[in-house]
Each structure stands twice: as C-alpha cells, then as structure tokens.
Amino acid sequence: MSRKIAGPEIERMIQFLAKLPGLGPRSARRAALHLIKQKDQLFVPLTAALEEALHKVVICTNCGNVDTVDPCTVCTDLRRDRTVICVVEEVGDLWALERASAISGQYHVVGGTLSALDGIGPDDLNIASLVERAAGDEVAEVLLALNATVDGQTTAHYITDRLAGCSVRVSRLAHGVPVGGELDYLDDGTLAAAVKARRPF
Amino acid sequence: MSRKIAGPEIERMIQFLAKLPGLGPRSARRAALHLIKQKDQLFVPLTAALEEALHKVVICTNCGNVDTVDPCTVCTDLRRDRTVICVVEEVGDLWALERASAISGQYHVVGGTLSALDGIGPDDLNIASLVERAAGDEVAEVLLALNATVDGQTTAHYITDRLAGCSVRVSRLAHGVPVGGELDYLDDGTLAAAVKARRPF
Numbered sequence A, B: 001m002s003r004k005i006a007g008p009e010i011e012r013m014i015q016f017l018a019k020l021p022g023l024g025p026r027s028a029r030r031a032a033l034h035l036i037k038q039k040d041q042l043f044v045p046l047t048a049a050l051e052e053a054l055h056k057v058v059i060c061t062n063c064g065n066v067d068t069v070d071p072c073t074v075c076t077d078l079r080r081d082r083t084v085i086c087v088v089e090e091v092g093d094l095w096a097l098e099r100a101s102a103i104s105g106q107y108h109v110v111g112g113t114l115s116a117l118d119g120i121g122p123d124d125l126n127i128a129s130l131v132e133r134a135a136g137d138e139v140a141e142v143l144l145a146l147n148a149t150v151d152g153q154t155t156a157h158y159i160t161d162r163l164a165g166c167s168v169r170v171s172r173l174a175h176g177v178p179v180g181g182e183l184d185y186l187d188d189g190t191l192a193a194a195v196k197a198r199r200p201f
Helices: A008-017 A025-037 A039-055 A091-099 A128-136 A152-166 A187-194 B008-017 B023-038 B039-056 B091-099 B128-134 B150-165 B188-196
Strands: A083-086 A106-109 A141-144 A168-173 B086-087 B107-111 B140-145 B169-172
Touching: A008 A025, A025 A039, A039 A091, A039 B008, A039 B039, A083 A091, A083 A128, A083 A152, A091 A106, A106 A128, A128 A152, A141 A152, A141 B107, A152 A168, A187 B107, A187 B188, B008 B023, B023 B039, B086 B091, B086 B128, B091 B107, B107 B128, B128 B150
Parallel strands: A083 A106, A083 A141, A141 A168, B086 B107, B086 B140, B140 B169
Antiparallel strands: none
8 A cells, every 4th residue: 555645625625636537646645736836716616516516417308418507508499400319429529529519319328228238228328218309299310329339339220120110210320531531541441331331522 | 609509607617627637628528418418427516625625725834735735744744854844836846755655754845846937946946945945953854856857957966056055965866777677669868867877786
C-alpha cells in the first residue's frame, strides 16, 4: 500500500476522480491539485455544477435521452419531424448525431445491444417501448443508427423483425468511406462496402 | 455555435469538466454521460467527495503543502527528520517524493519558479518563509528538489544565494540515468551529466 499523502477527504476525491473515463490515478491527482489551485475559478463552480446537474438530470421516459426535463427537449420540439424515429444504442450516440445536426426527427435510445455473452436479452433494452412508438399513426420510418459492430447489427436485425407488424419503413445508416478519410488507412470491410454501394458521380 | 444538446445544467457540468487537465470537450461529454449512467456508484459519491474536500482543503502555512489540517500531517509528524528541508516547486512534486518514500525530512513548497518572461519574481514565491525556516536551530540541510529545467535551476541558484546567511548545507538532487532507463533513449545532457558524476562500482 502506498503512503497516504493528503487528508482522507482529498484521497477520496482523487479516488473518485480516477474513476472518470479518460482519467487514471496519476491524472486524477493532477486534476485534484489543479482544482485546489484554481479554487475559485474551477473547484467551486465545478462542484456547484455537478451538484446542480445531479439533482436535475432525468431520463426521458419517451425516448431514453438524458435531459433536465421529461419529456426531453428533443421530444417536445415541435419543429422536429415526427415521422422519423432514429434508434441509437446510447445517449452519447444521440449527442453525436445532434452535434452533426444529422437528424431532424425523433430518437429512441435502446440502451445497449443484445449480447449473449454478457447475458443481455431483448427485455434488458428499451425495445418494447420502441415498437409501441413505431406503431403510432405519425411514424413512417425507423432509422437504425446502431454501431456497425457484430452486436449492433444483431440488434438491428432483431429490431427489424420486431417492427415487422408496424407499417413503418426500416432503414439503416450507409456504410462507406468516412468523409475526409484516406483509402489507404481504411479496413477491407469498409472498402468492400463502399465499392458495393457505389453511387453515380 | 453548436446546437445545445442537453439542459443548461448538464452543459455547464460538461463545460467545467472539460477544464480538468487530461479532459477535453469530447472526453468531458463522455465523463458526464458516465456519471449520469453510474449515478449511485459514481455521480453521487464524487459530488459528495468534491463538496467535502472543497470545504476541508487548506494550504499548510508552514510548508505550503495541501492537506485538510494546518499545519499539515507532514509538518506535525514527529517521526520525520526535522534537520532536512526538501524544497519543491509544486505540491505535485511533494506528492511524487512522498509516493516514492524518498524523503524522510520536511518540505517547503515555493509555488513555482522565477521567470522573467512570466514576470514571476522572488516576492511571488514562498522564498522568504523558507529562509526564515532555514535560519531555525534544528535545520542542518536544505535539499533543492526543483525541476531540472532552466527556470528550476535559476530558482535553485537564487535560493542558494539567499540561504548564504544561514548555517545550512545546501544540496540538490543527483542528475543521471533514470533507474530502468535505456541509454539509447536518453538526451545528450543527461548522458553527459551521468558520465561526469560516475561512481565506483
């Protein structure tokens, strides 16, 4: 065991900071010292911001998005297209699509992927609520924006089967060369998919 | 301006998390989502730990260390050698030496280095208080553990001059090959210093 350096409160702060993704024990110590040094500019406002967010964060009961109101601002935004539901694995994917302003419709966060290995079945994901929403009169298209991984695609196929009874078009994101990407660095699967899905120029 | 994705409280939390060293805007968003997902295991205890540390953290008026008591536990530890004061630039350096259990004496954090470029003069550092401590009867040695940078060494020379009036031995850390280091990857200055300071085998 390493010698305890600072008081227990400081040790505990470092211990929890180290659990954030992107920070390890060493960078957590650096972060803690940075906070202590920048007490008024950073430590006080960060703690207040966390405190406030902690008490305000809610999960949207309609789509699974994270927000401070329920239903979330995406679900209640009347300017958005209510005929399209974009299905994503996690809230981070929703945020990525929103940053890109790529989706004008609604979202549905299923909360992961089916995984036999991890014992995650359909009942562990928000799929039943998606089917319910898709059965609504307004919805015409369900766009599956799941990750292009084996588990993601398995989940996409399962969702497609479950939606068979609803009169909705089911689509998925296009595969191809990333914009700005160099062919030389791309994997074979992506290159093959991009050739297969080639478009008139 | 990017579209606001979540509520203002969540945005503010991300904004301040992004100011931590080691986190940027993208990893701050990931960290925020991680916190929200791990609400009870991480978000609640991290916020509580920060809150508690924020109110307990004090700077030791004797040595400049960060702790929850003043004077700090290092200064009040009676098992430590009171004849040696190890001078470091920042609290992080003190923590590094403590982790290595390399120092059995006291510390003094000067709080940076002299820097003409950044307009940091002797009065901006805790040097006067070091001279005062070094003039005490108990102190026999001042070990300068400042960084081996130009500014660090300038500061070391300045401190040595200021300590001329006190009857203390002034020493500095040895330069040489890092333990476990490979010669091939070392810079010329370190290699030259290691050869110059060679020891009988």
